[in-house]
Amino acid sequence: MSAISEFGSDRGVITQLRAYLAQAELPEDGRLPPERDLSDALGVSRTELRKALGTLEAEGQIWRHVGKGTFVGSRPVDSFADIAALAKRTNPAELMRARLIIEPEIARAAALTATPMHLAEMRTCHVRAREAATWRQYESWDNRLHRTVAEAAQNTPLLGLFDTLNALRRAVTWGRLRTTPVKPSPNHHSFAEHEAIISAIENRDMSGAAAAMRTHLQSVERNLLQRQMEAAD
Amino acid sequence: MSAISEFGSDRGVITQLRAYLAQAELPEDGRLPPERDLSDALGVSRTELRKALGTLEAEGQIWRHVGKGTFVGSRPVDSFADIAALAKRTNPAELMRARLIIEPEIARAAALTATPMHLAEMRTCHVRAREAATWRQYESWDNRLHRTVAEAAQNTPLLGLFDTLNALRRAVTWGRLRTTPVKPSPNHHSFAEHEAIISAIENRDMSGAAAAMRTHLQSVERNLLQRQMEAAD
């Protein structure tokens, strides 16, 4: 070996590799050939190539995964859109916090864009929820009310997020069935709060709608915690 | 044929099927045998069995899917998790509005809960984005910065929503490749805006973080619209 390669071999392979990356035409996904092929093509041993790839990975220029290959750029985030998988990693409290962050902003947007049709449906849901004979019916109308608010924002992605959150809620709450068979009392906290939300939206009061929704969810949260403590017997 | 089976054959198979469901030991997932086997076991033709299964499905007692099988209970929530379907119904402008509603609130939450580790990673992403040699690299670090902000909020459902939004963004933007091969200029608007976001989070300034994120996204939105108009030649 020459004196240069004795203490500069790694660096030499790295520069060779960089040159290759600059010159090579990579496929759409930025994947480069398998190590065995690449080492052959560059006329280097796999050991040397792997050392060079290792430093390039440490620099964040490439990322690798067993069975997949080596790719340029930074490792993609594992986007887990799977509700079931997500539900396992969370809990009601965390979910409630997420709702508290998202839904008031949805209500704010709804106050700006709600149509008379939306408002009419909100009113209907509100009335039906009051008249509900069973808790199950109440929850159904309550859900529909909240979803109408989300629809009123008239934004497809936002509605999709809301539905995702809702599905998550059902998945997390699953198994914890409501034990109280009685119907909601006429002065259940939600009724006045729903009223506040709807009228704020009617009045195009964006901040008011957001605040009313936040208040409502906070009281739902209190209720949830209380029920959890009661269930600890 | 007997007079009974003439107008009661379907109902007869249904009751037979119900009896089977009540008696049979189903596997964990509630899957029942394939139609061909089941029709054989019950001594009925597949046509008849399928009619009975059809009404049971209409009643919501079972659900079926080609290639999967027939299952008792209600069809599991696929929960809009289908990004592709959602992407078809929306457009970049609407998506941008959704981001403008959601991400500032995520930044606000992050300002409260970010750990030094998160802050360090944000700084790293910021620096790497500045140093990016290609636009592709820049976008990669930009994405990672935004996701780190979402991680800093330390809320699993919220992170899931962020990822959903991101996947949607990729799906919608797909096909519109960036044509400019030049790397981002050193005074690209994003750099100062990212700086504002990060330092607001560092200072635990919740409102500041939300405002900075909003400003940033608004300028991204302007940029997007401008690019769309340029592309109209």
Next chain:
DNA sequence: GTTCAAACCAATTCAACATTGGTTGGATCT
């Protein structure tokens, strides 16, 4: 004209195998 069996179709699953980054152990060469 209704029913049935068989064939066909498309979505899905499943199993076997090939590929790929990561690791180890002995051979080889300074």
Next chain:
DNA sequence: AGATCCAACCAATGTTGAATTGGTTTGAAC
């Protein structure tokens, strides 16, 4: 000795093709 190389192995992943399965069509039989 010590580094390097090479071959083999390992576990995760991708790929491919056959088998399964609900849905549909066809043609004969009654």
